[in-house]
Amino acid sequence: xxxxxxxxxxxxxPFLLGLEKYYAGKDIIIRKDVPSECxxxxxxxxxxxxxxPVAAIPFVPNAQIVSDFCIGSIGKVKTVxxxxxxxxxxxxxxxxxxxxxxxxxxxxxxNTFFYKKNWNFETLPxxxxxSDKVNSMVLIGDKTQQDLPFPFVYDLSEQWMKFxxxxxxxxxxxxxxxxxxxxxxxxxxxxxxGLSNISEAIDVYNHSHTYNLEExxxxxxxxxxxxxxxxxxxxxxxxxxxxx
Numbered sequence: 001x002x003x004x005x006x007x008x009x010x011x012x013x014p015f016l017l018g019l020e021k022y023y024a025g026k027d028i029i030i031r032k033d034v035p036s037e038c039x040x041x042x043x044x045x046x047x048x049x050x051x052x053p054v055a056a057i058p059f060v061p062n063a064q065i066v067s068d069f070c071i072g073s074i075g076k077v078k079t080v081x082x083x084x085x086x087x088x089x090x091x092x093x094x095x096x097x098x099x100x101x102x103x104x105x106x107x108x109x110x111n112t113f114f115y116k117k118n119w120n121f122e123t124l125p126x127x128x129x130x131s132d133k134v135n136s137m138v139l140i141g142d143k144t145q146q147d148l149p150f151p152f153v154y155d156l157s158e159q160w161m162k163f164x165x166x167x168x169x170x171x172x173x174x175x176x177x178x179x180x181x182x183x184x185x186x187x188x189x190x191x192x193x194g195l196s197n198i199s200e201a202i203d204v205y206n207h208s209h210t211y212n213l214e215e216x217x218x219x220x221x222x223x224x225x226x227x228x229x230x231x232x233x234x235x236x237x238x239x240x241x242x243x244x
Contacts, residue, residue, distance in 0.1 A: 001029055038171075048179070053171055054102050072170065084152040085135045091135070095125070168232055172233070
C-alpha cells in the first residue's frame with residue numbers, strides 16, 4: 001500500500017479527483033494536508049509520496065520527482081501574494097504564512113537577489129486580518145481570496161517571472177523511495193484524467209469558495225511539469241541554497 005499526502009487547497013482538486021475517482025488500483029491511501037504538513041510527513045517517512053513545496057525537496061531522503069505534473073504558474077498565480085498596507089519601499093517586516101516552505105523561500109529569494117531589501121521576517125499570527133502589527137504579509141492558498149484590508153498586492157509568481165523570465169513551481173509530486181514503473185504510470189494517468197475533468201473536480205470538491213475556480217485552475221495554475229519548469233526548480237533551489 002502506497003501512502004500519499006496531497007495538498008488540500010483548491011489548486012489540487014483535479015489531482016484529488018484523478019486519484020479518488022480515476023486511479024486504476026486499490027493500492028493507495030490518500031491523506032489531505034496543508035503543504036508544510038505534506039512535506040513533514042514525507043521527510044519523516046509517514047508517507048511514501050507527497051505533493052510537497054519544492055523548497056522542501058532537498059530535505060527529503062532519497063527524493064525523486066515521479067510525476068509529469070505539478071502545481072506551477074506562468075506569471076500570475078493569484079494565490080501566493082505579498083499583501084501590504086504600505087508601499088513596497090516602506091516595508092520593514094513581513095509576516096510569513098507558515099503553510100508553505102516554497103512561498104517563504106520565494107519571498108526570501110526575491111528579497112536577497114532581486115529586491116535587495118533588508119526585510120525582517122516573522123511568523124504570521126492567526127489574527128493577521130485584524131492585527132495592528134501586521135502591515136505586510138505573505139499569504140498563500142484559498143484564504144488570499146478573502147476581502148482583506150491590504151491595498152498593496154504583489155503576486156510572487158509574477159515577480160519571480162519578471163526577474164528570471166521563468167515559470168515557477170510551487171509543489172511537485174516527490175517520493176522518498178523507489179516506486180515501480182507500473183505504479184508511476186497509473187499514478188500519472190490518474191492525474192491526467194483529473195486534469196481533463198476540471199469542471200467535475202470543482203463540482204465535487206468546491207463547497208465554500210466564492211471566487212471563480214474554473215478561471216483560477218485553467219488560467220492561473222499551470223500543471224504540466226515541462227523542461228522550463230524543471231529549469232525553474234533547479235534555479236530556485238540553487239538560489240535558496242545561497243540564502244544566509
